[in-house]
Structures are given as structure tokens and as C-alpha cells.
Amino acid sequence: MTYKLFFIFGLTFAVLFGIAAYQNDKREWKKYQTDYFKMELKKATTTEEKASIKFANEIKQIMVPDLKRVDRCTTCHMGVDNPKFGDENKIYKTHPNLDQHPFEKFGCTVCHKGQGRATTVKAAHGKAGFWEEPMWEKEYIQVSCGKCHSGQEVKGAPLLSFGRKLFAEKGCAGCHKIEGVSAGNIGPELTTVGSKYKHEFDYTRVKGEHTVANWIYEHFKDPQAVTPGTIMPNMNLTDEEAKALTIYMLSLTKEKIPYEYRAGKKG
Ligand code: HEC
Ligand code: HEC
Ligand code: HEC
Numbered sequence: 031m032t033y034k035l036f037f038i039f040g041l042t043f044a045v046l047f048g049i050a051a052y053q054n055d056k057r058e059w060k061k062y063q064t065d066y067f068k069m070e071l072k073k074a075t076t077t078e079e080k081a082s083i084k085f086a087n088e089i090k091q092i093m094v095p096d097l098k099r100v101d102r103c104t105t106c107h108m109g110v111d112n113p114k115f116g117d118e119n120k121i122y123k124t125h126p127n128l129d130q131h132p133f134e135k136f137g138c139t140v141c142h143k144g145q146g147r148a149t150t151v152k153a154a155h156g157k158a159g160f161w162e163e164p165m166w167e168k169e170y171i172q173v174s175c176g177k178c179h180s181g182q183e184v185k186g187a188p189l190l191s192f193g194r195k196l197f198a199e200k201g202c203a204g205c206h207k208i209e210g211v212s213a214g215n216i217g218p219e220l221t222t223v224g225s226k227y228k229h230e231f232d233y234t235r236v237k238g239e240h241t242v243a244n245w246i247y248e249h250f251k252d253p254q255a256v257t258p259g260t261i262m263p264n265m266n267l268t269d270e271e272a273k274a275l276t277i278y279m280l281s282l283t284k285e286k287i288p289y290e291y292r293a294g295k296k297g
């Protein structure tokens with residue numbers, strides 16, 4: 031009897047809790063949209079402009095089938111393509127330099143990572159550790175540029191460009207194969223090293239964060255400290271050089287980019 035009661039009680043609690051969580055999720059993005067509409071209204075100058083602003087809450091999404099993505103980021107980041115939001119805070123701010131990569135065609139996660147379909151800040155940005163695709167921190171966004179831009183110098187991605195240059199200059203090519211770049215076979219092939227999972231690396235001797243990015247970074251700074259006995263030499267790389275090479279390594283992924291999304295076709 032008590033057991034049954036306990037069960038019913040537990041079930042009711044679970045249902046109520048579920049509903050509350052669901053409503054909270056819904057409220058979160060609606061609040062950001064409503065704040066946006068209010069700001070839009072303040073910025074409107076003519077009566078027609080004011081009349082055209084409807085406080086209509088809806089999930090926005092950009093479908094990018096060729097890149098296998100559905101991105102709902104603009105559900106909250108509503109000002110990214112509104113030139114009037116240039117000086118607003120970063121949620122609504124007009125997006126910098128996007129004329130080359132129109133949103134309708136590229137979406138957002140191809141550069142930022144994150145969970146495209148999610149509609150809460152926590153899940154969409156996915157920075158809390160257990161998410162599969164945590165959003166890149168600002169300077170790591172350059173990792174993504176490398177998927178489509180294969181030239182040595184990529185404008186707007188200085189660390190990626192520097193990393194590619196260092197790979198050629200530091201003798202990495204003699205030990206490592208990267209398809210289309212180098213043919214070394216003393217160390218592991220690096221063609222898709224950026225797609226390796228976190229658990230494929232041994233963090234026993236990694237001092238900082240246990241992330242793939244940090245494993246690669248610390249290994250560059252001191253290969254023997256991370257993989258005792260390795261023949262990969264310590265090249266006394268500066269922090270900036272190690273970071274640039276890390277960004278280049280992370281850009282080497284399995285993701286297949288369709289031809290029309292690859293840069294440099296015309297030139
Ligand atoms: C539920 C609303 C919401 C959704 C959905 C959302 N964001 Fe955000 N985003 C925010 C807010 C609020 C901030 C301000 C800083 C914060 O609270 O983290 C922000 C900040 C950012 C920033 C700048 C600051 C930082 O943390 O680096 C970037 C970049 C960003 N979002 C990208 C994205 C991308 C890409 C997506 C889709 C995968 C997305 N956001 C989905 C609400 C949202
Ligand atoms: C071509 C790659 C690319 C795409 C596509 C892209 N972004 Fe960005 N985004 C960037 C880069 C690079 C920055 C950092 C710019 C800088 O240096 O301030 C950035 C910055 C941001 C910021 C922070 C602005 C700030 O000043 O702090 C937000 C928010 C953001 N992006 C959201 C989005 C959303 C939402 C989408 C999709 C609608 C999107 N981005 C699509 C590359 C991209
Ligand atoms: C999904 C593929 C893709 C991603 C990711 C991407 N780009 Fe592009 N980018 C393109 C395409 C396609 C063009 C169109 C011009 C062309 O074909 O060369 C372009 C054009 C450009 C241009 C102008 C033309 C040039 O080459 O000077 C710049 C600059 C640029 N991208 C920088 C970046 C940066 C910086 C990033 C990372 C934040 C980035 N791109 C991410 C595909 C991509």
C-alpha cells in the first residue's frame with residue numbers, strides 16, 4: 031500500500047517537474063525575443079516601422095541540408111542580420127563580417143559549433159562539459175574556417191594561417207601524413223585528428239583542462255611530458271605557436287564539405 035502511494039506520489043512529482051522544466055525552457059527564449067521586440071520598437075522612427083513590429087514569439091530556424099544542420103540560434107540572436115543593432119550587447123549585435131557567408135546558406139554552427147536545434151542557452155552553447163558539440167570560445171572559431179578554406183593564408187583567421195605555415199616550417203611533415211599536404215609515416219596520420227574523441231587521448235599527465243584542444247596544446251609544449259618516451263621532439267614552441275598549431279590540428283576533421291561550400295573555387 032505504502033509502496034503504491036509512494037509510486038503515485040513520485041510519478042506526480044516527475045510529471046509536475048517535467049512540465050515546469052518545459053515551461054521554463056519555453057519562457058527563456060520568449061523572454062529574449064520580447065526584449066528584442068522592445069528594443070526594435072525603441073529604435074523605430076516612423077509610425078509604419080513601429081506598426082510593423084509584432085510581438086509574435088516563434089522558434090526561428092535555418093535549414094542547411096547540405097551541411098546536415100538545423101540551426102535555431104536566431105531564435106534568441108534576433109539582431110544578427112539587423113544593421114540597427116551594431117552597438118547593442120552581444121546577444122542581439124549585428125554580426126561582424128558576414129557578407130561572404132550568408133546566414134540562409136551557412137547557418138551558424140558550421141563556424142561556432144554548439145547544438146543547433148537547442149532552444150535554451152545552456153544546451154545551445156553546450157559549454158557545460160557533457161555536450162557533444164560545445165560552442166567554440168572566441169579565438170577557436172578559426173578552427174572551423176579551415177574546413178572550407180584550404181589555402182595557406184585565410185583572411186580573418188590569423189592563428190589558423192600561422193599554424194599551417196608552422197607545420198611546413200617545423201619539420202612535422204617528415205613524420206606525419208596529412209592527406210594532400212604531407213606523407214610522413216613515423217608518427218600517427220593527422221588527416222582527421224580533429225575528429226578524434228576526447229576519450230581517445232590519455233590525460234594522465236595533462237595538467238590543465240581535459241579537453242582534446244588542451245591535450246594537443248600541452249603535447250606541443252612538451253611531448254615527452256604528455257607521452258613519455260615519444261620520439262616527437264620538443265621544439266620549444268612559444269604559447270602562440272602551440273596554440274596556432276593546435277587550431278590547425280583541430281581543423282582537420284572528417285566532416286565532408288560539399289563542393290559549393292568550399293572556398294577558393296574561382297581563384
Ligand atoms: C535561448 C537563447 C539562446 C540561444 C538559443 C542561443 N544563444 Fe547564444 N547567447 C545567448 C545569450 C543570452 C548570450 C549572452 C551571453 C550568455 O549569457 O552566455 C549569448 C551569447 C552568445 C555568443 C557570444 C558569447 C560567447 O559565449 O562566446 C555567441 C558566439 C553565441 N551566443 C552563439 C550562439 C550560437 C552559435 C547558437 C546556436 C547554436 C546560440 N548562440 C544559441 C542566448 C542564446
Ligand atoms: C563564417 C563563420 C560564421 C558564421 C556562419 C556565423 N558566425 Fe558568428 N562569429 C564568427 C566569428 C569569427 C565571430 C567573432 C568575431 C569577432 O572577432 O568579434 C563571431 C561572433 C559571433 C557572436 C558574438 C558577437 C560579439 O561581438 O561578441 C555571436 C552572438 C554570433 N557570432 C552568433 C552567430 C549566429 C547566431 C550565427 C548564425 C545566424 C552566426 N554567428 C554565424 C563566425 C561566424
Ligand atoms: C562552410 C564553409 C565555410 C566556412 C566554415 C568558412 N568559409 Fe569563408 N568562405 C566560404 C565560401 C564558399 C566563400 C566564397 C568565396 C569563395 O568561393 O572563395 C568564402 C569567403 C570568405 C572570404 C572572402 C573571400 C576570400 O577568400 O578572401 C573570407 C575573408 C572568408 N571566407 C573568411 C572566413 C573565415 C575567417 C572563416 C572562419 C571564421 C570562414 N571564412 C569560414 C566558405 C566557408
Ligand code: HEC
Binds near residue numbers: 197246262265
Ligand atoms: C620525429 C618525428 C616527429 C616529428 C618531427 C613530429 N612528430 Fe608529432 N608525433 C610523433 C609521434 C611518434 C607521435 C605519437 C606519440 C606521441 O603521442 O607523442 C606524435 C604525435 C602527434 C600528435 C598526436 C596525434 C594523435 O592522434 O594522438 C600530433 C597532433 C602531432 N604529433 C603533431 C605534430 C606536429 C604539428 C609536428 C610539428 C610541429 C610534429 N607532430 C612533429 C612524431 C613526430
